[in-house]
Amino acid sequence: DGGITQSPKYLFRKEGQNVTLSCEQNLNHDAMYWYRQDPGQGLRLIYYSQIVNDFQKGDIAEGYSVSREKKESFPLTVTSAQKNPTAFYLCASTFGQGADEQFFGPGTRLTVL
Amino acid sequence: GESVGLHLPTLSVQEGDNSIINCAYSNSASDYFIWYKQESGKGPQFIIDIRSNMDKRQGQRVTVLLNKTVKHLSLQIAATQPGDSAVYFCAERTSGYSTLTFGKGTMLLVSP
Numbered sequence: 001d002g003g004i005t006q007s008p009k010y011l012f013r014k015e016g017q018n019v020t021l022s023c024e025q026n027l028n029h030d031a032m033y034w035y036r037q038d039p040g041q042g043l044r045l046i047y048y049s050q051i052v053n054d055f056q057k058g059d060i061a062e063g064y065s066v067s068r069e070k071k072e073s074f075p076l077t078v079t080s081a082q083k084n085p086t087a088f089y090l091c092a093s094t095f096g097q098g099a100d101e102q103f104f105g106p107g108t109r110l111t112v113l
Numbered sequence: 114g115e116s117v118g119l120h121l122p123t124l125s126v127q128e129g130d131n132s133i134i135n136c137a138y139s140n141s142a143s144d145y146f147i148w149y150k151q152e153s154g155k156g157p158q159f160i161i162d163i164r165s166n167m168d169k170r171q172g173q174r175v176t177v178l179l180n181k182t183v184k185h186l187s188l189q190i191a192a193t194q195p196g197d198s199a200v201y202f203c204a205e206r207t208s209g210y211s212t213l214t215f216g217k218g219t220m221l222l223v224s225p
Contacts, residue, residue: 004156031211035215040121040217041217042202042216042218043202043215044215045212048211090157092156098145098211099206099211099213100206101147101159102159102213103159106155106156107155107156109154
């Protein structure tokens with residue numbers, strides 16, 4: 001898991017509620033990424049940020065929002081607009097901006113009831 | 114924990130065998146490739162990477178081979194151990210981009 005932490009490990013929410021997933025890294029990495037993983041599927045990119053106060057949409061950004069106010073933190077908010085939010089969410093970071101050697105956190109399993 | 118292995122291609126080997134996991138990539142403009150290992154309920158772990166100016170790279174008990182002609186990547190694990198049981202993903206980066214595209218993965222099952 002390196003120096004990337006995600007909390008909580010398991011999260012339960014009622015349908016219609018927004019929820020924020022935490023991702024922190026102490027690796028002094030420049031870029032951070034959020035992925036979603038569903039059973040039997042590869043990782044799909046939600047959002048990424050290469051520098052503080054800037055971020056870009058990934059392949060499946062609809063229904064999600066992010067912020068990058070500090071280099072070490074990249075929280076992800078799953079909004080009520082996300083139609084199927086139950087999934088395993090993974091945060092990653094990398095030194096530099098070229099996506100080399102992304103290091104992953106332990107993940108957060110979100111279940112919407 | 115979360116099961117990431119549902120409906121994935123599966124490779125079953127005996128302990129001590131050599132394992133070969135394959136990955137076909139789609140973009141001839143990809144210039145960087147990574148292999149990750151993911152155990153159930155955990156985040157992916159970096160195993161080894163290779164750039165497109167190389168055909169082969171070796172690590173501890175692992176070798177990655179890159180065949181750009183047919184856009185194929187393979188991960189070889191020597192003397193496979195039960196602790197190697199996991200889902201293995203390849204990922205590629207298109208030249209000039211700063212994101213990775215991940216394959217769906219292969220589940221490796223190692224029997225004692």
